[in-house]
Amino acid sequence: MAHIDYYFATLSPFTYLSGTRPAEIAAKHGATITYKPLDIMALFARTGGVPPKDRHPNRQEYRLQELRRRSQLAGLKLNPKPAHWPTNGAPSAYAIIAAQNEGGDVGQLVHNFGAACWAEDRDIAEDTVVRDVLEKSGFSPDLADKGLMSSADTFAKNLEDAVSAGAFGAPFFITDGDQRFWGQDRLDDLDAHLAGNI
Template sequence: MSRTVLYYFTPQSPWTYLGHARFTDLLRASRREVAVLPVDYGRIFPLSGGLPLPKRAPQRQAYRLVELQRFAEHLDLPLRPQPKHFPVDGNPAALLITAVAQLDGMAAAMQLAGAVFAACWREERDIASDGTLAELLEETDLPAERLARSREADIRARYDAHTQAAIDAGVFGAPTYVIDGELFWGQDRLDFVARKLGM
């Protein structure tokens, strides 16, 4: 049995935001390690039958907003279902989280990821902006030079490798938690994640 839970997501996912704090608590309580793995769903969706939000049917887009509001109220989490900077390119933040995971460890990457989710969905900040990403590094006490480092070829290669690993594992949505090879898709599956972790 692996002690490490694989955590696949994209930084602009509101569902990942809604589950992040609870998932962090589960990891702490179960004393499991985590591999923080932001991936490129622009590559995953065409292979898995998914569609980017603007291409989904109007009915699905409308119901998504209803469900976001429902879950935010149920979880007592502040969330703006239609933030000012959305849709947004998640790649710059994903690369930054990847760099921090590599250089500063998974705990730091989890903290930064949480700050990125909140910046997008609670604070309506532009997570594709260098200015916002630099601010988030400062706010999470991480080195400013990580932003430049996130643009280097080895970090891009690592991000691409994580995306391919997600594809190979059958990941199709965000967030996806993988425990001992078993996939759990969606923050609304965290009860099953807890059971799998023996909680």
């Protein structure tokens, strides 16, 4: 059975634009998927990336154009300059880690956190928002309080794992055969790889 490590950041608009497709692709091919939320700014710092605010204006303008195009193609509402971005991504990441340990539709939870930030202008660092997104996604809102120390350790480990595995952005998908796919616009390639076509 194939396996996918899915490195992502709840603050990444491109993670949001992935929707629930990573889970759907995994299910289509009978693959397992491990959700690995991480600190994207720390990943940039470790792998030669630059935070969006520090990029050349040409890159910033292109990013905004790309967000508009990709959101239209995905059929997802997106505010390219959300009210609460950047914010602290750790609380939402901890909730996702706890949910994965609990079992349930983690793919939908990841997407709902992205929507809260990028489509609903909500601050996903706030406890009330984290609890609401958990409940909306079919999880107990109390998961926000479970295993915080363990989730913090996993969150830090995910960053180390990402660097060691060759990831440098989000979303980033790595198969058990060490095939790497960066960006939501490479999901078709991941699908084709799992089908044995590339």
